[in-house]
Amino acid sequence: MKERIEQIVNSAKERINKIEDLQELQELKVRLLGKKSELSDLLKGLGTVAKEERPKIGSLVNEARQELEEKIGTAEKKLKEKVMNQKLEKEKIDITAPSTKITRGSKHPINRVIEEIQDIFVSMGYDVVDGPELETDEFCFERLNLPKGHPARDMQDSFYITDEYLLRTQTSSVQARTMLGNENKTPIRMICIGKTYRKEDDATHSHQFNQVEGLVVDYKEKNISLADLKGTLEVFMKKMLGENTELRFRPSYFPFTEPSYEVDVTCFKCGGKGCSLCKKTGWIELLGSGMVHPKVLEMNGYDPERYSGFAFGTGIDRLAMFKYGITDMRYLYTNDVRFLKQFDRKDNNF
Numbered sequence: 001m002k003e004r005i006e007q008i009v010n011s012a013k014e015r016i017n018k019i020e021d022l023q024e025l026q027e028l029k030v031r032l033l034g035k036k037s038e039l040s041d042l043l044k045g046l047g048t049v050a051k052e053e054r055p056k057i058g059s060l061v062n063e064a065r066q067e068l069e070e071k072i073g074t075a076e077k078k079l080k081e082k083v084m085n086q087k088l089e090k091e092k093i094d095i096t097a098p099s100t101k102i103t104r105g106s107k108h109p110i111n112r113v114i115e116e117i118q119d120i121f122v123s124m125g126y127d128v129v130d131g132p133e134l135e136t137d138e139f140c141f142e143r144l145n146l147p148k149g150h151p152a153r154d155m156q157d158s159f160y161i162t163d164e165y166l167l168r169t170q171t172s173s174v175q176a177r178t179m180l181g182n183e184n185k186t187p188i189r190m191i192c193i194g195k196t197y198r199k200e201d202d203a204t205h206s207h208q209f210n211q212v213e214g215l216v217v218d219y220k221e222k223n224i225s226l227a228d229l230k231g232t233l234e235v236f237m238k239k240m241l242g243e244n245t246e247l248r249f250r251p252s253y254f255p256f257t258e259p260s261y262e263v264d265v266t267c268f269k270c271g272g273k274g275c276s277l278c279k280k281t282g283w284i285e286l287l288g289s290g291m292v293h294p295k296v297l298e299m300n301g302y303d304p305e306r307y308s309g310f311a312f313g314t315g316i317d318r319l320a321m322f323k324y325g326i327t328d329m330r331y332l333y334t335n336d337v338r339f340l341k342q343f344d345r346k347d348n349n350f
Ligand code: DAH
Pocket: 169, 170, 171, 172, 213, 214, 254, 256, 257, 287, 288, 289, 290, 311, 312, 313, 314
C-alpha cells in the first residue's frame, strides 16, 4: 500500500511540474485531492484493510495529501509570479520613447473677423447684443416694413418652420427687437453678430452664414445724418480691410431704410485697378445701409418726429473671404485642418 501511495504522489508531482497555466493547475488540484481522487479512493477502501493497518495507511494518505497540497501551493505561487512578471513586462513604460505630438488648434477665420468687428465697435461705444436664430415672421420682416406679400421678401429665400416661425434670414430682425425691447426709448448704439439662413448654396453663398447688423438711433437734436453713417462705415472698413480702402455709396432700396445705400469698397486684390475678382470694376459690393425708415421707428415704439438714426448690415463670411483671400465660402464650413491651419497666429490675435 505504501508503494501505491508513493506511486500516486510521484506521478502527481510529475504532472504538477509540467503545468504552465493557473487554470489547469486548479483543475489538477481537484483531480488529485478532490472526492473522486485516487487518494480519497484509498481512504474509502480502508474498510477492506486489516484493522491494525488502518491508522498507518490513513496517516500515510494524509501525509501524501499534505505533500501534494504544499507542492501545488508552491506551483501556484510560481505561476502567479510568472503571470505578474509577464504583465509588468507588457505594461512597461518607456520614458525615453518620443511623445505623441499635441497640435494646438487655431481660431477660425470667421471668429477672428467677429472679434475684430466687436473690438472696433465697442471702441466706438456700441453695445454688442444678441437675438434668436429661430425668429418670427413679425420680427424678421413685418416690423422692418416688409409686410406679408412684399416683393422684397423674394430676395431672401427662407426656411420656414411654421407659418409664423422661420430661421432668420437677416440680423436686421434684432433692430426691431432692440427698439421694441428698450422700454425707456433711450438712444441706441448697437451691433448684433450672428448666424443667418437662406435657401442658397454655391461658391459664394452658403445656406448658413453670418451677418453683422448695426443700428444707431438718437434724438433728432443730435442730427444723426448720412455723414455719421459714412464716417462709421469708413472706420469699420479701413480697420478691417486696410487704411487704403475707399468706400463708394450707391443709392439702393431696402424696405427698412430711407434713403438706402449699397456700399462698395475698393477691391482689396487689385487696389481698385480692376481684376477678375471685382469684375474689372475696381469695386466690391459689401454692405447694405441707410437712414432708419420712419415707419420702422414708429412700428417699434420710437416716434419718428423725435428720433432718427442709421443702420447697416453685411455678411461676415464675405468679409472674411475678402480679408483672407478665400476663394470658396464652403471652405469656411468644412473643417479641413489643412485650410484652418493657415490662419494660425495670423494677426497675432492670440
Ligand atoms: N439685412 C440686409 C440683407 O440681409 C442688409 C441690410 C441692408 C441691413 C440695409 C441694414 C440696412 O441694416 O440698413 O440683405
